[in-house]
Amino acid sequence: MNPATLPSTAATAAAAAPRPSRRLPLPAWTAWVAAGILAGAALLPGLAQAQIGGNTPVRIGVVGPFTGPSADFGVPMLNGIKLAVDEINAVGGYLGRPLELVVKDDAANPDQGRKVSQELLADKVVATIGFCNTGVALKAIDLFQDAKSPLIVPCSTGTAVTTKYPPADSYIFRVQARDALQAPFMVDDIVKRGWDKVAIFADKTGYGEGGHDDVVAALAAKNLKPVHVARFDLGVKDLTAELAAARNAGANVIYSYTVGPENAVIANGKKALGWKVPQVGAWPLSFPFFLEGAKDAAEGALMVQTFIAEPSNERRASFLSSYSRKYQRKVAVPMAAANAYDATYLLMYSFLGIRDGNLTGKAIKESLEGKMKTYYGVVSTYEKPFSVQDKDAITRNMLVIGLVKNGAITFAYPEDAKRNLIIQRKQ
Structure with a gap:
């Protein structure tokens, strides 16, 4: 659809949209939901002033690793953003103005991430969605903070990403479970299963560093200490010596914190040693680099998840x-x-909560922190995802333990599969 031919108001778009029906294809249901959102926004006082911009696109930055070792999850992130933007634009965009993505590839490189972030800000995007790698994010987020340009992080889990700045002043938001949530959640599961001798394998990136610290803190809360700690560079091909040392230390579980093929190196090395202890960790254990790189050695691995791809309700389907x-x-x-x-x-x-239609960084920040219209999302129903004092949308009750079974991710516990039928809301 040509953006120039889109309806000039959300109400017009909504009138043309299909009404929901069980007989409609599921994508049509999604389009109807988007149309209803925009139709409701057209009723808010002052929003029609946004029409002053005519069909001028609303430019949104996107930054992430779309090539290189972290493209495993960078590309799905980008695809999720594009899918949402296509749906929004199909029903009129922001009051007749199409959303336009300005996409920059950071290649999982901190220096490259900082460079392309500067480019996005120079391109005058109204806000940015991005960052998968914590080390890359931490190298660049000061640029967005200093420019007072909102950044929403959908993938990077490093606790420091949303704690670097005082929350009331921060322009950094996140729709992902921070490591300070993931680590205690997994440690609780480890203890419940009776695994009390933990070996930590963490890479030397900002992600691995922060994850290591969060795991150690979570263990300490249970009066436990790791029996062995291995730190390694990205790209390592052999961790046999560190695995043997962990085995000799009596470890009965390996907690890994890395984002790429190194997770598979750990699993394959453990198999080569004939050492049958479980491997657990954060969400990268659900990535293709691990599942395809380790194959049968990945079986039984456990990881923290916010969303497992099972169509448990209409919006997820x-x-x-x-x-x-x-x-x-x-x-x-x-x-x-x-x-x-x-x-x-x-x-x-x-955007829809900004009554005068002036999409400044300050206005977007304050709208994100305020009482927005409830969004019935995929991961959660978001009633008040952020506040002045809280920039993380995901809370512990939204987490589940995933299990590698037959090369795919499923629920580790049947009760979580049942609980997944009901969308969990922020607590």
Whole structure:
């Protein structure tokens, strides 16, 4: 659809949109939901002033690793954002103005991430969605903070990303479970299973550093200390010596904190040693680099998840169906795509809360922190995802433990599969 031919008001777009029906294809349901959102926004006083901009696109920055070792989850993140933007634009965009993505590849390199972030800000984007790698994010977020340009992070889990600045002043938001949530959640599961001798394997990036610290703190809260700690560089091909040392230290579980093929190096090395202890960790254990790189050695691994790709309700089924239809494949990293999709809609909802239609960084920040219209998302129903004092949309009750079974991710506990039928809301 040509943006120039889009209806000039959200109400017009909504009138033309299909009404929901069980007989409609699932993507049509999603389109109807988007139309209803925009129709409601057209009723707010003062929003029609946004028409002063005519069909001028609303430019939104996107930054992430779309090539290189972290493209595993960078590409699904980007695809989730594009899917949401396509749906929003199909029903009129922001009051007749199409959303336009300005996409920059950071290649999982901190220096490159800082460079392309400067480019995005020079391009005058109204806000940015992005960052998968914590080390890359931490190298660049000061640029967005100093420019007072809102940044919503859908993938990077490093605790420091949303704690670097005082919350009331911070322009950095996140739709993802920070490591300070993930680590205690997994440690609780480890203790419940009776695994009390933990070996930590963490890479030397900002992600691995922060994850290591969060795991150590979570263990300490249970009066435990790691029996062995291995630190390694990205790209390592052999960790046999460190695995043997962990085995000799009596470890009965390996907690890994890395984002790439190194997770598979750990699993394959453990198998080569004939050492049958479980491997647990954060969400990168659900990535193709691990599942395909380790194959049968990945079986039984446990990881923290916000979203497991099972169509437990209509909105999740619609998202999964729309994604596979648009990209002609199943989503490779469902969490990355779903969190990014929800982040995009939350940003759009913040626009709709700005009554004079002037999309300044300060206005977007205050709208995100305020009482936005409830968004019925994929990961959660977001009633008040952020506040002046809280920049993280995901809370512990939204987390589940995922399990590698037959090369795919499923629920580790049947009760979580049942609980997944009900969308968890922020606590």
